[in-house]
Amino acid sequence: xxxxxxxxxxxxxxxxxxxxxxxxxxxxxxxxxxxxxxxxxxxxxxxxxxxxxxxxxxxxxxxxxxxxxxxxxxxxxxxxxxxxxxxxxxxxxxxxxxxxxxxxxxxxxxxxxxxxxxxxxxxxxxxxxxxxxxxxxxxxxxxxxxxxxxxxxxxxxxxxxxxxxxxxxxxxxxxxxxxxxxxxxxxxxxxxxxxxxxxxxxxxxxxxxxxxxxxxxxxxxxxxxxxxxxxxxxxxxxxxxxxxxxxxxxxxxxxxxxxxxxxxxxxxxxxxxxxxxxxxxxxxxxxxxxxxxxxxxxxxxxxxxxxxxxxx
Numbered sequence: 001x002x003x004x005x006x007x008x009x010x011x012x013x014x015x016x017x018x019x020x021x022x023x024x025x026x027x028x029x030x031x032x033x034x035x036x037x038x039x040x041x042x043x044x045x046x047x048x049x050x051x052x053x054x055x056x057x058x059x060x061x062x063x064x065x066x067x068x069x070x071x072x073x074x075x076x077x078x079x080x081x082x083x084x085x086x087x088x089x090x091x092x093x094x095x096x097x098x099x100x101x102x103x104x105x106x107x108x109x110x111x112x113x114x115x116x117x118x119x120x121x122x123x124x125x126x127x128x129x130x131x132x133x134x135x136x137x138x139x140x141x142x143x144x145x146x147x148x149x150x151x152x153x154x155x156x157x158x159x160x161x162x163x164x165x166x167x168x169x170x171x172x173x174x175x176x177x178x179x180x181x182x183x184x185x186x187x188x189x190x191x192x193x194x195x196x197x198x199x200x201x202x203x204x205x206x207x208x209x210x211x212x213x214x215x216x217x218x219x220x221x222x223x224x225x226x227x228x229x230x231x232x233x234x235x236x237x238x239x240x241x242x243x244x245x246x247x248x249x250x251x252x253x254x255x256x257x258x259x260x261x262x263x264x265x266x267x268x269x270x271x272x273x274x275x276x277x278x279x280x281x282x283x284x285x286x287x288x289x290x291x292x293x294x295x296x297x298x299x300x301x302x303x304x305x306x307x308x309x310x311x312x
Contacts, residue, residue: 010241011253017234019260024222026095029087031219038083039203042196044227049189075194078171085164092157096271099261101161105254108169128290135283175242184239
């Protein structure tokens, strides 16, 4: 398997795990306050990040200010704001709806990549964005038409989830910012540490009035899952994959997020999946195919000098 195909596999696995996080988050916020739940999810991941990073003899830690500013911004947008808005939104809407709204990420990332990184959009990638947009429309509009009363009641939650996806899109685009090359493991560790520091005051405020004896077993299991898989593996996979492909192509893989979240919502929470969800799935996967095809046919590559990470 060549480096490009490995990058695609890393991105797909990262986004599939990210989709399952919606279901885990739904279970967490049903029992734990928002800021405390977000902070505990990061706390569970830190041992898996710190011990390997500190034990490696050849680990290179960034020393320039610009790199740390970018990592701090990623921690703030992609971890703190994303989780706070997502957890808050999940208190008012279903995991399935949150996953469907998450399908807006590819379009947002492509737009931000053009706006901020000046990436070009070839015809095949435009076709991919169009297919993803059709999938978004199918998966988001139809549920509202079928049950307008319920849709109105969850409007706040849906808006908060959309704000979370915008923060996630900024995180993805910032992954291509020029800074000192560092490993995926070190980058994930520093992003998580900055996010942990940002959330700590708010988490302590939540902890003061929370009875930890109330914490049920499903919430604890989901926190552990969030810590290892969502906060650790998904970020490492994402950073390893995004180092090899343009931001616009990487953004297409976020289409796996709603697919994964809808599947796990059905499997774990027993939420209903309509035929329109499968139509949306078809268009999202088609959009990912077109975006990847444009990368392969045009021979687009990101120079190792321009990448923000390097493989561990």
